Amino acid sequence: MHDIASKARLRADLLARRAAMPPEDRAAAGRSIRDALLTVPEVEMAGTLAAYVSIGTEPDTRGLLFALWKRGTYVLLPRLLPDGDLDWASYEGPDSLVPGPRGCLEPSEPPRGPDAVASADVVLTPAVAVDRTGMRLGRGGGSFDRALARVGPAILTVAPLYETELLPTLPSEPHDQRVRAVVTPSEGFVRLG
Template structure:
C-alpha cells in the first residue's frame, strides 16, 4: 500500500522562533523608551491623554478599563484621573499570582497602593476577572502594535488572558509612542489583537490599517 500523503507542514515561524523574536524586539523597544528624555515622555503622555479624552467612544463610555502607567510607559496617570473626574467608572488591573488580571475601581490618586512588579494598584475590593468584559472601552499597555493590530506586551501574557474576555465590538486601544506602530510584530496563537492605537504625534489609528 502506498504511504498516505501527509500535507506539507505550513512554513511560517515556529513557536520557539516567535518567542525569541518577541524577546529581541522587546529589548530594543525598551531601550528606545529608556533613551527618551523624561520631558518627551511626559509630553507624549499629555498628547495621548488629550486624544483619548476626545474620542466619542470614550466620552460615551460608562465603564473604562484602563491601567496606571509605570516606568517608561507613556504616562496614563493624568488620563486616568481625568476620566474619573468627568464621571466615568474606571477600573484598573490587579495582577494575580498566576499572571491573570482582576479589576478594581479607581477612586482617585489616594485609592492606589504599591503592588507587585512596581505597579500601583487599587485598594478597592476586586470585582472579578470578567469585569473587563463589561467595559465599554479598554485601554491597554503595549511595547508595540503592528498594522494588523497584533500587540506585543511585556511578556506576562496577562493582557492576552484579559482581552480574550472582551467582545469583538469593544474598542481596545493600545497607548504607544510614535515609532511603536510597526509593519509586523511576532505573533503566536494566544495573542489577542487591539483595534486601535493612540500615539502622541498621530492621534488615534484604527486597525487593521495599511500604514
C-alpha cells in the first residue's frame, strides 16, 4: 500500500509543477523534444512508430506526430477501450483525430486491435516521471503498462519528459513497465537501464 500512496503523492506534485510551467516554456520543451527524437537512429529508421497525442500539460507530441507522418513513418495512435486497455489505429494527419474518452484525441481510422502495438519499431509512451532504471510513473490508469507489456524486449520504448521528471528512483508496483529511454529538452535522448 505504501507504494500506491507514495506514487499518488508524487504524481500529484509533478502534475502541479507541469501546470505551473508557463505555456511558452511547455511549447519550447515540446519543440526540443521533437527535434531530439527525430534524430534518434531507431526513430529515423522506424517503419512503424506507436505514439500518443499529448493532452493538457504533457510534453507536446503533436509536432512530432506531424513530422513523422510527413516523412512517411507509419504512426499508430491509441484508442481507449471501455476496460482501460488500448486499441490502435493509424494517424493520417491532424485532421484524422477525433475527440475520445477522458479528453483524449484519437485516430478516426479503423482499429487494428490491442496487439497492433507489438508491430511497432519504436513506442513513444506518456509518463509523469521516469527513474534512471527506466521505471515509469504514468497517470495511474495502467493503460500504457498493458500496452508496453505487449512490446518485445528489443523495441525502443521512450518517454518524453520535462527537465525535472527524470528522477533517481521511483516507487513501483509489479505491473509497472519500464521504458528503455527518455527524452528531455536539455539532455535530449537518454538511454536507460
